[in-house]
Amino acid sequence: MLESKSPFKPLHILIGLVIMSAITLMPQLAGLSTAGQKVLGVLAFAVYVWITEAMPYPISAIAICFFMVMFLGFSPEKGTEGKLLGTSKAIPLAMSGFINSGWVLVACGMFLAEAVRFTGLDRRIALNILRIVGTEPKKIIGGTIIVGYVLAFIIPSIAARSAAMIPISMGLITAFNLDLKSVFSRQLMLVTGMVAPITALMVLTAGAPNPFIVALIGSTLNHTITWTDWLIYGGPFAIVLGVIMYILVITLNKFEPLPGGPALIKKYMEEIGTITPKEKRMGIIFLITIILWGTENWHHIDANTITLFACLLLFLPYSGVATWKELSNRVQWGTLVLFGVGISIGTVLLKTGAAAWGAQAALGNLGLQSMSSAMILTVIAVPLIVIRLAFASIVALAALVVPTILGLLVSFNDPNMSVWSITLISSFLVYFSFILPVNTPATLLTYATDTYELKDMFKVGIPLTIIGLGVYILFTHTYWHWIGLI
Incomplete structure (x- = not known):
């Protein structure tokens, strides 16, 4: 996992902390548990520091894990009132990704x-x-x-x-x-x-x-x-x-x-x-x-x-x-830390109900519940590709997108909807990293060789993204439908 040349950006870290504090301390949001609201605050912090690369990814993962332990530990076990969960019980939740x-x-x-x-x-x-x-x-x-x-x-x-x-x-x-x-x-x-x-x-x-x-x-x-x-x-x-x-x-x-x-x-x-x-x-x-x-x-x-x-x-x-x-000595342990915390965030978002609540708030007005599986995949494709441009880590993006979509689909409670297949197919879009070198370490490594320029990637990457999106939509109506995936 690549680290930025300037490992820490204090101003962005401070802004991330302010965003997290604002969400966790604001009045209780309707339909959301206390723990869920706190985790959304941690997620907002995570997304901000990942996008701005305010700190090295592995260190941000440790910070995120710590915040999840603290906020979950000092939140009621269920709902908005009652006995606090406690930090000792919060640790297995916050680190569930490492036993996954x-x-x-x-x-x-x-x-x-x-x-x-x-x-x-x-x-x-x-x-x-x-x-x-x-x-x-x-x-x-x-x-x-x-x-x-x-x-x-x-x-x-x-x-x-x-x-x-x-x-x-x-x-x-x-x-x-x-x-x-x-x-x-x-x-x-x-x-x-x-x-x-x-x-x-x-x-x-x-x-x-x-x-x-x-x-x-x-x-x-x-x-x-x-x-x-x-x-x-x-x-x-x-x-x-x-x-x-x-x-x-x-x-x-x-x-x-x-x-x-x-x-x-x-x-x-x-x-x-x-x-x-x-x-x-x-x-x-x-x-x-x-x-x-x-x-x-x-x-x-x-x-x-x-x-x-x-x-x-x-x-x-x-x-x-x-x-x-x-x-x-050759394994990038920092990547493993980030990956484990990414899984943990997804798990906690789902268990606290925050994923379903956030997805409903963000995508609920699109009328997805009344659409066919193929149409759902078509409608959410463009927003996912746009979101993709903001992330330099595919793992970090997956940690945000997959639980969100899964939570939304589960909230529909539609027995005729294939939740797992829609989640799987939509997750393929996190790999559409063809426009900016910083969207994945693979292209960032090659960009660092000082061979091609940004315009070269635009020249191939933009049409590849547009045509690839068209192929993706075509697959939802043909191949993936033919093999019974949707």
Whole structure:
């Protein structure tokens, strides 16, 4: 998780505290419990400091957790009157995200991601794909996108996938002796960053928000979404978005032939040498993991447990590829803290009734209750994409959006409405981070290479967002309807 160059912004922190205090101290809002109102104040603080990046994300997560403990502890257990809950009982609620199965999946997934990078297996896979597709500019762009999709099954982190691809993309630019601002350099790096969040739509374990969404739906609605289910629901949509991105990049830009050709890829392959024993073991671990993920409906072992088992294999004798110290020093623990608190906020918002109340206040006047599932998804799509522009963290956005939508749909109490599927499909929009580099660490990492400019991202990202929205609406009336999702 990236931190801002100026870690703390005192003025914004103060404004966030004032906003939180104003909400928590104002007269009791009708239809909302005391605890619910306090949590809404904490949520407002969280949203403000996340948008303004007033403090590093991990530290903001700790602060949010503390405020939830205090406000919940000094609020009645139920309603607006009665015995206070107490801070000791508030702690399990405020930290519920850290004992959530989704958090386990992300934590173990991050170890797997770092193990792949540690062994160099990611680089070998990427180079082999590029060797197959060729070294013409358009083919390299296409090959880079394909690499992103393949790595989605292997590296369960959006930022990590982007970070794994950047050295390869920069290596190609340098090897071809190209200017960093050349058309090919700019578009290659842009694609390297943008493909990472798109591929997260395809695989349950390819993005931190996915386990959070699945866990929230499971705990609230008692509906299970398996690894294979997610692939079926999100895979075709992710592939279509990737194809659209490729078409936009190659049609909106004119590429010059590259010097060197296949010899450069061959040179890189010679540099990394033959496959090492650690790479072989890492490959076997992931092959076993993917097979177990894909056959969950048969053996009934959930993806979280499978990933935990795969993580264990990383350290055992004979199967291991690294020591605990080697991998733990590479894992971004701050991201795990933020993710855990994000789940906690969602859980507390739902349990206190704040999510349903807030959703009703924000979206209740749109008449969603009388609409079909497809129409609900259509109506809320644009507001969600607009909200997306304000967030630099996909996890933070999911922590706000998913409980809100879920709470609203639950409040309708409509037995004919598929609450879980509408929540799931609407959550796909948190990955529409194609316009601003700061909307996800993946594009921020590539933007930091000083290759492409903001106008380059606008050129591809704006039409990709508009066309992608159209495809999203089309999917609600076709594919997702055909497979019985809505």
